[in-house]
Amino acid sequence: MTHINRKRGDTRMQIIKAGAKHFIEDGYTKTTMKKISQELDLSPGNITFYFPTKDHLLAVLVKELCDFQNMMIEKATSDEKNSIYVYCLEFVAMVALCSENEVIKDFYTSAYTSPFTLELIRKNDRIKSKAVFGAFCSDFSESDWTATETIVPGIEYGAITFSKQNVDLCFVIEKALNAILSTYNVPENIRIPYINRALSIDYVELGRRILLEFREYIDKTNEIAEI
Numbered sequence: 001m002t003h004i005n006r007k008r009g010d011t012r013m014q015i016i017k018a019g020a021k022h023f024i025e026d027g028y029t030k031t032t033m034k035k036i037s038q039e040l041d042l043s044p045g046n047i048t049f050y051f052p053t054k055d056h057l058l059a060v061l062v063k064e065l066c067d068f069q070n071m072m073i074e075k076a077t078s079d080e081k082n083s084i085y086v087y088c089l090e091f092v093a094m095v096a097l098c099s100e101n102e103v104i105k106d107f108y109t110s111a112y113t114s115p116f117t118l119e120l121i122r123k124n125d126r127i128k129s130k131a132v133f134g135a136f137c138s139d140f141s142e143s144d145w146t147a148t149e150t151i152v153p154g155i156e157y158g159a160i161t162f163s164k165q166n167v168d169l170c171f172v173i174e175k176a177l178n179a180i181l182s183t184y185n186v187p188e189n190i191r192i193p194y195i196n197r198a199l200s201i202d203y204v205e206l207g208r209r210i211l212l213e214f215r216e217y218i219d220k221t222n223e224i225a226e227i
Contacts, residue, residue, distance in 0.1 A: 097207030133184035
């Protein structure tokens, strides 16, 4: 019995690693479950046993990326664990990466437009925002927090899908972050300095490093929890 469980875990991880490779290199839209099954020499039925649809596989990777981004940003700011600054850095890195990499933009936009993964993003945003901005939202009811689950991902989606040919990246990040922090009642005298500070670093390079290290993390890990 132990041997069977180990083999199932190995197969699941092989599918996750192959999916991550193709989603990041080829784009989510161009990747098919058939392509993954052929690469791994698995039957389509074997693939769907673990992941009924491509969205289910995407959801696992989105969850892992959310957790990994949080970890990486905290490492990047190890000298000062300020949660608002960490939040701003994570956002600017994501938007900057999407602005220069159309394949990664496809990955993120697919995550924000799939109902299955969007719900996961909303739940992650809610947990994170309560931890980061709870002190500014003491009068929020549960319905207020629920409303932010709709508002904030919409702002995030707008920022990652803008056309860099027509709009300045820094302008987009500044306005989007200002709107998000305002939604969570962060006073202007607090939010503006943190936004400016996040924009002063090489956020494009930070985004690239997060992507590279995420790919290495997925390649090396041997176990990813169910969601």
